[in-house]
Amino acid sequence: MSAGAQRLDVTVAEVVDVNPLIKRFRFVRTGGGALPTFSGGSHIVVDMDDAGTRRLNPYSLMSDPGQTDSYMISVRRDDNGRGGSLYMHRSVRPGMQMQIGWPVNLFPSDLRAKKHLMIAGGIGITPFLAQMAQLDRIGGRFELHYAARNRTLGAYMDELQTRYGARVQTYLDEEGQAMDLKGLLTSQPFGTHLYVCGPKPMIGWVLDTARTLGWPEGALHSEEFLAPPVGQPFEVELARSGKTIRVGAAQSLLEALEAAGVDAPYLCRGGACGQCETDVCEADGTFEHNDHWLSDAEKASGRKIMPCVSRFRGARLVIDR
Amino acid sequence: MGIEFNKETFRDDYTFKNSPAAVRRFPFPFPEDDYMYSVNMEPHVPGRKGSVFEHTFDVDEHYLAEMRDRELVLKSDPLRCQSLPHMTLAGWDLLELIMESKARDYPHWFELHKSGDRWTWINRPMEIEQSFTFLKDDTLPYGPLEYITRQTQGDFTLQDQRDNTLYIDAGTVTTQADWSLDFDVGMAFHEWHAPVPLAHNMGVFDRALKFLLKLQLGSPVRRFNWTMTVDPLLDTSPENYPKWGPSKTTLTMDTIGKRQHLRVELQTLHRLPRSNAIAFPIRAYLASFDDIVTMPKWGRRLHRVVRDVHPDLATYKGFIRNRDLMVQWLSQYDDGKPTSPGWWPEPE
Ligand code: HEM
Ligand code: FES
Numbered sequence: 256m257s258a259g260a261q262r263l264d265v266t267v268a269e270v271v272d273v274n275p276l277i278k279r280f281r282f283v284r285t286g287g288g289a290l291p292t293f294s295g296g297s298h299i300v301v302d303m304d305d306a307g308t309r310r311l312n313p314y315s316l317m318s319d320p321g322q323t324d325s326y327m328i329s330v331r332r333d334d335n336g337r338g339g340s341l342y343m344h345r346s347v348r349p350g351m352q353m354q355i356g357w358p359v360n361l362f363p364s365d366l367r368a369k370k371h372l373m374i375a376g377g378i379g380i381t382p383f384l385a386q387m388a389q390l391d392r393i394g395g396r397f398e399l400h401y402a403a404r405n406r407t408l409g410a411y412m413d414e415l416q417t418r419y420g421a422r423v424q425t426y427l428d429e430e431g432q433a434m435d436l437k438g439l440l441t442s443q444p445f446g447t448h449l450y451v452c453g454p455k456p457m458i459g460w461v462l463d464t465a466r467t468l469g470w471p472e473g474a475l476h477s478e479e480f481l482a483p484p485v486g487q488p489f490e491v492e493l494a495r496s497g498k499t500i501r502v503g504a505a506q507s508l509l510e511a512l513e514a515a516g517v518d519a520p521y522l523c524r525g526g527a528c529g530q531c532e533t534d535v536c537e538a539d540g541t542f543e544h545n546d547h548w549l550s551d552a553e554k555a556s557g558r559k560i561m562p563c564v565s566r567f568r569g570a571r572l573v574i575d576r
Numbered sequence: 577m578g579i580e581f582n583k584e585t586f587r588d589d590y591t592f593k594n595s596p597a598a599v600r601r602f603p604f605p606f607p608e609d610d611y612m613y614s615v616n617m618e619p620h621v622p623g624r625k626g627s628v629f630e631h632t633f634d635v636d637e638h639y640l641a642e643m644r645d646r647e648l649v650l651k652s653d654p655l656r657c658q659s660l661p662h663m664t665l666a667g668w669d670l671l672e673l674i675m676e677s678k679a680r681d682y683p684h685w686f687e688l689h690k691s692g693d694r695w696t697w698i699n700r701p702m703e704i705e706q707s708f709t710f711l712k713d714d715t716l717p718y719g720p721l722e723y724i725t726r727q728t729q730g731d732f733t734l735q736d737q738r739d740n741t742l743y744i745d746a747g748t749v750t751t752q753a754d755w756s757l758d759f760d761v762g763m764a765f766h767e768w769h770a771p772v773p774l775a776h777n778m779g780v781f782d783r784a785l786k787f788l789l790k791l792q793l794g795s796p797v798r799r800f801n802w803t804m805t806v807d808p809l810l811d812t813s814p815e816n817y818p819k820w821g822p823s824k825t826t827l828t829m830d831t832i833g834k835r836q837h838l839r840v841e842l843q844t845l846h847r848l849p850r851s852n853a854i855a856f857p858i859r860a861y862l863a864s865f866d867d868i869v870t871m872p873k874w875g876r877r878l879h880r881v882v883r884d885v886h887p888d889l890a891t892y893k894g895f896i897r898n899r900d901l902m903v904q905w906l907s908q909y910d911d912g913k914p915t916s917p918g919w920w921p922e923p924e
Contacts, residue, residue, distance in 0.1 A: 292849035363852040366662035
């Protein structure tokens with residue numbers, strides 16, 4: 256009953272330099288035919304073979320969910336990351352065959368909303384591109400507030416303003432354009448839902464402000480994929496499979512499990528979905544819980560770990576895998 | 577392929593019957609000689625040829641009669657089909673899933689032709705040919721959910737996912753085992769399951785919900801549920817209890833074989849693509865005790881299950897009053913021999 260990671264065979268149809276930091280990739284189904292329909296806010300996990308190292312990174316689908324002839328993602332290069340985005344930027348070329356997971360939506364539009372208020376920072380724009388295309392088709396009311404460092408990095412700003420007009424507002428940090436968040440949040444019609452995706456500080460700022468202003472929790476939606484942080488290598492004993500594995504500095508525990516041939520569940524690989532939750536059998540040391548899933552009490556209990564993003568330091572760790 | 581659709585009724589004169597072929601493919605729900613609730617879910621992948629799992633949506637000899645029965649129920653009680661406003665998109669998702677599945681699996685009965693958003697749907701058994709614009713509500717005679725479920729066997733509910741639970745926010749429910757959509761609509765997973773005994777404390781619902789919240793596009797799952805119904809009545813609703821409840825008091829050793837039916841629900845769960853909602857088709861199959869005991873393994877096993885099932889389950893499922901009678905009658909078909917594992921009529 257594990258959420259089997261079904262895969263799709265795709266071919267890279269197009270790679271576009273959007274700006275100095277961002278590349279856009281278009282995938283079509285290998286052998287032709289339509290890709291599965293999806294809902295705005297969905298992501299896919301891209302399977303990379305980086306010179307023998309397997310990397311599986313989640314990226315939001317940015318293409319119009321109504322168009323199933325191809326999927327598009329945008330990847331921001333992270334020069335200090337573990338290598339997934341660098342691989343996408345340097346090695347992925349048109350014509351290459353790859354595998355991706357089926358779309359999964361952890362950031363859906365709440366279709367009860369009278370209005371969808373979207374706040375994007377930088378590359379956090381991608382899920383909104385798909386959501387807006389979908390809402391536009393079904394007559395949903397939305398408004399996007401989109402902040403970026405400068406116009407070059409504000410990928411898609413011009414395009415969006417042309418397409419959606421006054422429903423899109425942009426803010427350029429380097430030109431001193433700041434979002435009047437409080438004003439925005441106090442002037443929304445009853446029944447508005449708020450969505451935010453972007454850098455961590457921005458998400459915190461938007462959600463905290465909304466809560467302070469009395470927005471109901473059920474109307475707040477955010478998405479943040481964490482990249483698995485690098486750390487010290489550590490050893491883990493696997494109670495069920497009877498193996499002991501070593502997690503490398505730039506590897507996640509989930510990746511180390513997979514490399515050892517242990518079937519471990521996942522959906523987001525970014526600490527958000529809960530699918531990889533694993534019981535801890537024994538621990539003598541300190542956990543580095545990096546996920547958004549476990550409650551503070553669960554984190555403190557030392558009985559659970561999310562292998563996609565969390566790590567461990569200490570003498571001994573035994574988990575139920 | 578060459579199925580003739582039965583001329584039969586699920587009310588009044590109850591002319592419903594299963595052909596021998598229908599009995600052979602009946603989804604007998606007990607893989608073992610005893611039964612307790614569990615998180616019994618498996619991938620809904622195509623199963624054995626001829627079985628009720630062969631296709632995503634099974635169409636069998638009862639198709640036309642079941643659709644006529646649904647029409648009668650909806651006519652007398654329109655609230656059996658409801659869809660909260662935000663669920664219309666999920667209704668379209670379901671319509672697409674059913675039309676595409678049936679056109680693929682039963683091309684001699686169903687066809688779907690698409691030219692952009694202009695679609696034409698042909699349902700030969702029901703003599704329907706309908707052109708419409710996909711996602712345009714006013715191009716169909718009913719809402720998308722009602723339109724397609726008037727042409728598909730089984731009940732359907734649509735669950736919206738939010739706040740880490742599922743809400744039953746739409747459905748067409750006319751062949752239910754004593755529960756009411758009108759009562760449950762808008763409820764969350766644990767609320768609508770509240771009346772079920774034992775399972776909550778066993779953690780069944782917590783685990784099932786956790787799994788469903790992660791249900792993936794393209795990976796549907798299925799499970800069985802079962803209960804007992806006197807006479808082949810599809811619409812055993814709480815609203816109509818006065819009409820069918822008393823039938824339980826009239827069973828005798830002479831009539832039980834013909835009148836007592838094992839009612840099996842093949843339930844499937846599908847993540848829907850545009851709405852991210854979950855569709856829950858609940859397909860009911862009926863077999864009389866006479867039908868069941870034509871398969872010696874099933875006769876033996878049903879006797880043991882009914883005899884030993886927890887009394888709280890027998891009470892909840894509404895057959896505690898007739899349990900002794902059932903056991904007495906079924907015991908004639910149990911020679912005490914061992915049964916083979918699994919629920920196919922013969923050893924695998
Ligand atoms: C999301 C889709 C589902 C819906 C809409 C649904 C709905 C219902 C309803 C309406 C009932 C009757 C409750 C009453 O007495 O009023 C019921 C019973 C029950 N449900 Fe579900 N259910 C769903 C999924 C599941 C799943 C995944 C499980 C897995 C364990 C489950 C297990 C049960 C059990 C064990 C019962 C008692 C049945 C009996 O003994 O006859 N349900 N469900
Ligand atoms: S895979 Fe989603 S939280 Fe770990």
